[in-house]
Amino acid sequence: MSVLPPPLDLRRMLTIVRKELLVLLSNRTSRFLIIVPPLLQIVVFGWAATMEVRNVDVAVLSRDSGLWSREILHRLEGAPTFRSVVHLEGAEAVRPVLDARKALFVLVFDEEFSRNVERAQPAEVQVILDGRRSNAAQIAASYLSQIVEDVARTTPAGLAARTAREGAANGVFRLDVRTRCWFNPNLEFQWFFLPNLIGMLSLMLGLVVTGLSVAREREVGTFDQLLVSPATPTEIALAKLVPGCLVGLAHGTIFLLITVFGFGVPFNGSVALLYAAMLVFSLAAGGVGLMVSSLSSTQQQAFLGAFTVGVPCILISGAVTPVMNMPVFLQHASQLNPLRHFTTLCQGVFLKDITLASALLNLGKIGLISVAAVSVAVWMFRRRT
Incomplete structure (x- = not known):
C-alpha cells in the first residue's frame, strides 16, 4: 500500500522564507555582498568590457616621402580607432617597440611606394602585428585595410578602374550592394x-x-x-x-x-x-x-x-x-x-x-x-x- 506524501503547507513555507530573508538582510556583510558587487559589475562591465578595438598605438617606419604614404598616415592619424602614431627612425627600432607593447602593429613603407602608385604598379605595405594580442591585432589590421582600400580608390589607377567599370556598365544593369545591420x-x-x-x-x-x-x-x-x-x-x-x-x-x-x-x-x-x-x-x-x-x-x-x-x-x-x-x-x-x-x-x-x-x-x-x-x-x- 503506497503512502501519499503530506500536502505542502504554504504557511509553514512562508515562515521559513521570512526567516531566510531576515537572516540574509539583517547581516551587514550579506547585504553588502548581494547589493554592491553586482551593481559594480554591471557598471564596470558596461564601460570596460568590449570587443571593439580603440585607443590603438601604431608605429610607422616610412622610407617613402611621397604623397600616397603621407595620405595613408594622415587618415590613420585622423581615425578615432588609433590614438597615436609613432615614427621610427630605422628597422632596428621595430622589435623594441613591439616587445615593449608600445604599438599594436608597425606599418612599413618602402622607398618606391608612392612612385609605384603613380605608375599604377603593385605597391606593397608591410604590416607587422603583435601576435600576443591576436584578436585586437586582427581587428586593427581590418581597420587599416579599409583605410588603404579607401586611399587606393583615389589613386590614378583606382580612378581609371572606376571610370572603366562605369563606362562598361553604362546602359547595362548594375548590382548595387548596400549593407545594413538589423537590430544593432x-x-x-x-x-x-x-x-x-x-x-x-x-x-x-x-x-x-x-x-x-x-x-x-x-x-x-x-x-x-x-x-x-x-x-x-x-x-x-x-x-x-x-x-x-x-x-x-x-x-x-x-x-x-x-x-x-x-x-x-x-x-x-x-x-x-x-x-x-x-x-x-x-x-x-x-x-x-x-x-x-x-x-x-x-x-x-x-x-x-x-x-x-x-x-x-x-x-x-x-x-x-x-x-x-x-x-x-x-x-x-x-x-x-x-x-x-x-x-x-x-x-x-x-x-x-x-x-x-x-x-x-x-x-x-x-x-x-x-x-x-x-x-x-x-x-x-x-x-x-
Missing part, C-alpha cells in the same frame, strides 16, 4: 553584451544566495533545529528557493533600469515577458544552487561549488562567445543550460521584439530545465536529511 545598426558592443550580463549576474546570484543558505544552516548548527520543526523536508527545500528568486528579480529590475536608462540600450519587447523569463530562470538557478548546497558542508564549499558550476554555464551559453563556434558536443550540451535560452530571449526582448512563438519556445525550455533542476534539488535535499 552601429554594431554597438554594449547593446549585445549588457542584456547578456543580466542573465550572467542573475545566474551567479541565484547560485550563491541559494547555495549558501543550507550550508550556512549546517555550519552554524541550526539545520537540525530546522528539521525538527513542523515543516517537511520538501517544504524546507522549496522555501529555500524563494529568497534567491526574489533577490534575482530585484537585481534583474535594477540591471534593466541601468541598461536602458544608464547605457541607452533600446528595449523593444514586452516587460511582462522579460519578468516571466527572469522568474523561471531564477527558479532554475536556485534549483542548481540548492543541488550544490545539498552536497556542501560549509559555506566555503558552497561558494566554490557555485563558481564551479556557474563559470562553465556562462562560457557555453553564447553570452560571451557564439555557440556555433564551439565543438558539436558542447553545442548539444548547452541545450541543458538555462542561461543559453535566457540569453536568446533577453537579446530578443531588448533588440528586436522577439516573436511570441520564439519567446514561448525559449521560455518553455527554461521552464523544463527549472522543473528538472528543482525536482532533483528537492530529491537531493531529502536524501541528505
